[in-house]
Amino acid sequence: MKRVYPREERCINCHLCEVACIVEHSETKLPSAAYHVEGLRFNREDSRTICDPAEARAAGVPKPLNRTLVQTAGYLSLSTNCRHCEEPDCVLACKNGSLYVAEDGRVLVQEDKCVGCWMCVMACRYGAISRNPARSNVPAVAFNGINHHCDLCPERELPACVWVCPTNALVFEDRDDQ
């Protein structure tokens, strides 16, 4: 199956992939509306920005809703997202069967079933799952958010992150035979 693969030597740490991902998964698919009206925000915990993450968090930062995450170390950066594993650790760990492997091979979550137990966060060795606090299926404060990970942009031929990347640091390829 076609998956998104990062090519780290090309990544310029611009985070446009994150922006495109957020916009693609917004209601309006318009950046200004997505950010200003829908209140979606960005990842401030980036090492190349000036702000200290602790400061940002103290200022009450909303959690990012990007499904691809640019990870950095020094001058290295790469955008990582769900590998859509063949035998997904997250599915094996999911507490109530919310995560499943769809027929086309994508690993998806039933957004109305996930209870936010974060077994998937624990299980996914790629760190591909984030916690979406914007939705919750359990009313109590104790259980916040639902699983949030790459869905390979079902409405697009080319996932938004791959489409936007200015240096082709993300590719959408079938490497199953390799």
Place this chain on the structure above:
Amino acid sequence: MEYYEEPNARVALGLRRPEPGDWYHGYPEYHVERDDDKCIRCLVCVRQCPYDCTFYDPYRHGVYNVHENCVNCRRCEFMCPTSAIRMTKWGAGFRDNDNWKQKTIRTVYKQADSGAVSLTGLGNDREYVSYFDRMVIDASQVTNPSIDPLREPMELRAYIGKKPERHTNPPEVYPNLKAELPVIFAPMSFGAISFNFQRGLAMAAKEAGTYFNTGEGGLHPDLRQYGDHAIVQIASGRFGVSLDYLSNAAACEIKIGQGAKPGIGGHLPGEKVTWDVSRTRMIPEGSDALSPAPQHDIYSIEDLRLLIYGLKEATEYTRPVSVKIAAVHNVAAIASGIVRAGADIVVVDGFRGGTGAAPAVIRDHVGIPVEVALAQVDQRLREEGIRHQASLIAAGGIRSSADVIKGLALGADAFYIGTAAMVAVGCTACQQCHRGRCSWGITTNRPDLAPRLQPEVAAERLTNLLHGWAHEIKEMLGMMGLNSIESLRGNRLKLRGVGMTQVELDTLGIQQAGL
């Protein structure tokens, strides 16, 4: 390896004190306007700015600029996903004064701040007369038919090197470069430019059937495969020179001078000498790469001859040897000496030539325009009957196919393009090359910035540029009724001058428009 400290928002956005030690930054030149309604605080601009100009303030949840740091490279404007950014000039500047312009004042401030030589990059940005822009080209009307390049063959191929003096049987054959169009990528060394850019140049040169020039920084092992399209330089630092370097190349070039900084050497700071640069230049990692001002074994034409023939011996007389000089006052006589010393190619680099780093005062005030140098050198070599012994390459300030046509008519065989190639791949001429953090990934090897330019993107854009120029050159040749660049070379009758004095016209060897 960390090159500089992460900028700190508190320092950048905190209360500013009038800094008596930093008047240069006290007066911004540009103003980064951000449409706050559009801005989504994605911080793309913050991450893209290598000049510590753009900041995110977590308290106001907004993006702000320290405008005095802005160099107007426009990278943020290009990358912003909501087109929220616009560059403007900062306010009124200083009181209108044609003698004391903003730039002049700020340069004085900068030196008074630092006591240092004011460095800059790219090429001369002063308002000198551009003779290219004062020359106009002829066209056929009635008495001689023009040629339609779409219907008839047009020969753009340039053979560059020594030509035989007379016809003999069998003919004398000298090694020549064969360029499918008379445009070659100028020497720009790996170290000064990014590996990706050099690779893009190499790929485009191969694709378009022309050449790229390694500059003085050696040939990276990964570019060895492009040796057939490489002109390799031997400069005063002798970086990366080995027998393999010389014999793997299409031609060898002795660099005497550079149009942007005639008579001075170069200095690549140790921090730019990364592992990759170090193995290409064959110097220790992190050590300063110093190019002495002169080549210390060349103090005369006779010394130059030794090196030229040394290179010919080393390459067994299979490659042309080129000598590159800056266009200076006695350029014609110097070029004549170079040809007599055995050079197969003479490169004359005018004072608009680019550089990775040069003292501003030298870049802006030393040397002469390539147009006049070219005219004079061609004239002199013809007069001395040695024009056929060497080809002439003009460099420094070639911006368009029109410049190429005009230069051909003034007598050049081919042209080097450097700045034009950089602009083709994204350079906005912000003149910060010397700071080693080019925001477009062109003149930097900082690992986070260099990937901003990808080799195949560069190659495609450069190939496009050459294609476009080739097309235009053919059109212009056809319009003059010519079908090869050979027929235009040195044909000054095809040029006329506009708005020049008689002395200028005579120096260029052309007539006043209308005559």
Place this chain on the structure above:
Amino acid sequence: MNHVIIGNSFAALFAVEAIRRTDQDAEITVISREPQHVYSRAMIHEMLAGMVREPMVYLRDWDFYKRMRVRTMLGRTVTRINPGLHTVSTGEDETPYDRLLIATGGKPFVPPLNGLQDVAYHSFITLEDAKKLKAACEGRRNAVVLGAGLIGLQCAEALRHMGLDVAVVEMADTVLPMALDTESSQTIAKELADEGIAVHTGDTIDLIISSDGHPTECKLRSGGTIPCDLLVIAVGVRPNIDLAKDAGITTDRGIVVNEHMETSAEHIYAAGDCAQGPEIVTGITMPIPVIPVASTQGMIAGYNMAGKRRRYGGALALNAMQFGGVQVISYGFVKDERDGEVLKYVDPPRKIYRKVIIKNGRITGAIFVKDVDRAGIFRHLMEKRIDVTPFKEHLLSPHFGVAHLPAEIRADMFTRPQ
């Protein structure tokens, strides 16, 4: 091939999926004591508290077994395995098998307590338990939960959520003594106290006072007495190995299996909470009663049963839990700091705590409190036994991620299908 699976939970479910993926024609029979469709025990406290709708506790659609062409015998208890005859017996009938998977999970351990024989008390393991407990809550005020393990605390939290006064009694000095280290369990204890749950650690119930078969008060060893009209015993779960033991299969604390999930008896496999398979940090076998291990073991067993030879490198003890607003994720052995290098990051006001224990360059235990994003990378480091010395100083940085890993490891993770 005729596959029989005893049990209908995580291990059984993933075994079914693996068998079906490998062999379209296999016959599969699932026998389970519990009558329900395949559900998650880990959801029963949320069910109890009424936080989730009942459909959310079931692991697959209603028609799952039909689609998988599985014969189900739900609500039937296996009483005997006959390895010689290749059959299992439910008392009423004998079911033959070619391959058998024992996935009987765990059973609650009930300690001897004075007065326990006279009262009605509750376990908290099955959906049935939860439903019974819910019914029993009616009109009760003071619940006492014995045991501050994961199950006990989840039950206590649910009861508290329902409005009861809850006291938890735990023999050890801290809550979650097996799963957490001191710092993190203190954070959790504080969280519980904030929710209004009384936690008595280092204590136990000496005597249960009752009337009419209902508890009224518990006397604690420390001397105090706490009111009690609802008693839940959640002291622990033991691997359910009786069937295997009776059939002469090698057992220790659990049913001993090798890396192919094979027991000592031919064609009999075991997986999940009842099994004792290899552990990856120590290399010895031990039962690890957590969902991901049960699922993975079930899947491996399924593949091997269906004839696709698959090896299991070993299980890593790992858990994710949350109490109050605090999430905790732990890997490996978080209490054993002997001869290890301990790295810690603490931020008490934000309740953030991260700890990593490194021995011989390899991580042997890691725990993350509150700031749990991307913790899974540690699982990779631990399961692959990666030497972390070169990037040790970054491990606890808030930015730590795959970019800090050596290039080969990153390439292995991100350049080919996983």
